[in-house]
Every structure is written in C-alpha cells, then in structure tokens.
Amino acid sequence: MPPTDKLIKQIYTNSFKSDPTDPTNRLIIIATKVLDNRSGGPVTYDVDRLYDELVYFNHYSHKGQTCPVEVFLPIILANRSYDAYEAILMSLADKMTRFYGCPDRLDDYILEVYSLDALIRAYLRSATSILSGQDLVDTLRDIKDKLVxxxxxxxxxxxxxxxxxxxxxxxxxxxxxxxxxxxDPDSNIGELLPGESFSWLENINKYFKDTEDTEYRISSPENAKRTRSSFVYSMADYLTNIRNRQVITKKYMGKSSPKHFLQEPEGYEGRDPVLNSYRVVRKTRDGNRYVVSLDTKSGVYDMVYVLKVF
Known part of the structure; x- marks a missing residue:
C-alpha cells in the first residue's frame, strides 16, 4: 500500500469517536457516501444524495450545537490539493452551515478547513505520525503565511x-x-492551547495515532465489534479508491422517505436508497413518539418519528 494511502486511511479511521451512534461518526459516513468523482476532475459531492442523507439524519440523530469540522475530512482526503476543491468546499460548507442554522459561521469553517487541509498535507509530505519541535513551528508558520x-x-x-x-x-x-x-520544542500539536477553539489542531494527534486500538474504539457495543469496525475500514478503502479513481461513483437516482419504515413489521428485511440493506429490529411507541430500530452494516439506527395526534 502506498504510504499516502496508508496515512489517509489512518486519519479517516481515527476521526471516528468511540460511540458508533455519535453524530460526528454519522456525519463522517454521510460525507463519504456522497463523494462524487464522475467528472474526472476534482472529487465533489452528490447534492441529491446529501439532501436525502440529511433528511434521514434528522430522524436517527441530533445535530448538537455546532457542525463538527470532521464532516469535511472526506472531501479533504479525497482531493489532492485545496485549490482543486475550493469551490466545492464553499458550496458544501454553505449547505452544512444552513443545515445547522448558523450561516453566519461560514467563514469560520472555511478558515478551519483551509488550515486543516494545510496541516494534513504537511503530514502526508512528511510521512510521519507526529510533528514536533522545529518541524511543528515551521509547519504552523507556513499555515499562517498561507492564511495571510x-x-x-x-x-x-x-x-x-x-x-x-x-x-x-x-x-x-x-x-x-x-x-x-x-x-517548547518538545511540544506536540494536540498539547497546545486546547481552549483556543482550533479543533483542527486539537484533534490532529488523534487522527495520526497508531491504529492498533482503532477496532476497539469504533466498535461499541462489544457484540458488534467486528461488524462495525469492518464497515469503517471498508469506508476508508472506499475513500482511497475514490481518490485514486479505482472506483467511479454513480449518480444517485434514489428518492426515498424515511416514513416507509413505519409501515414495515418487526423482522422485515429490505433495501433502502440511503441505508442500503437493513432489518427492522423493533418498533416502540410512547405517546406520539414512535421509534423504529434498524440494524444495518454501519450500525443500529433508531429512527424517531413524532406522530400527529388528532
């Protein structure tokens, strides 16, 4: 495996949090599934697929206060330079900040992604797992000069x-x-000013750490360890294959609504344009709140519906 591909997979898998249902994990998967390399140029994203994915996301997860910068990792890693996908980033960041109800923070995300991109490419060029000492200082200065x-x-x-x-x-x-x-010449990036809201700096050591314990971290609960970890690793393979054009994506043609799960009985198995193969594990109702639990390759999705009561 080429060193660059290995590091890209390492960054990608280490960006997942230990809880498989964490919104950040779900968004990283979404951002990977919507990648589009059909044009032969920069890797972009499928707008129609993104729309449907976010509709489903509103049923099985919660947005939290801010959009995690990790949602932009797949588009960074799939492209070979920032210039190649800058216009694509503007469009994606605009949609994500509007989805989160914070369009006024668009420039904040542009600065974050630009800096994260520069840092990741410095790591890829160095082919090392950590930057420290003078190498760290030089890297940060280079990022600052580029930002200016x-x-x-x-x-x-x-x-x-x-x-x-x-x-x-x-x-x-x-x-x-x-x-x-x-x-502090012995400092590492993740140890610097954790209160300064540089999520791209705070997380970078996590992205580049040894992946020996990755399977454990991304695979809770224990009885689902192998399936969950295998899925994340397969998504890392998919990402590098898109980057290297070993896989050419197809236009998303599915138009789906998550409401169809309400009509299906427990034990039902089927395919969905967004979640692919799934099985209805259980259905519960509490007042006007209905939950349909679905087992998929990427984990269990609890689809929550608030039904109108007349």
Missing part, C-alpha cells in the same frame, strides 16, 4: 470585509500557537 495570503472568492465588498476581520482574529490566535511551540 488566502482570499477566497466573495460576492460583495461586505462579505470580503467580514472575511478579512475573521481572518485577522484567526491568525492572531494561530500566532499564539506558534509562540507556544517556539518556547
């Missing part, structure tokens, strides 16, 4: 000004990271 020069396309002067204001504040915080790294 970075000006994404905007539609108005107001948008340009707003981005510049956020960028200046962001660079100021990054400068603090560089000072800390300069004063």
């Amino acid at each position: 020069a970075y000006n994404p396309p905007k539609n108005s002067k107001k948008e340009i000004v707003n981005f510049q204001v956020k960028k200046i504040k962001y660079i100021g915080k990054l400068h603090s990271q560089i000072d800390l790294a300069s004063n």
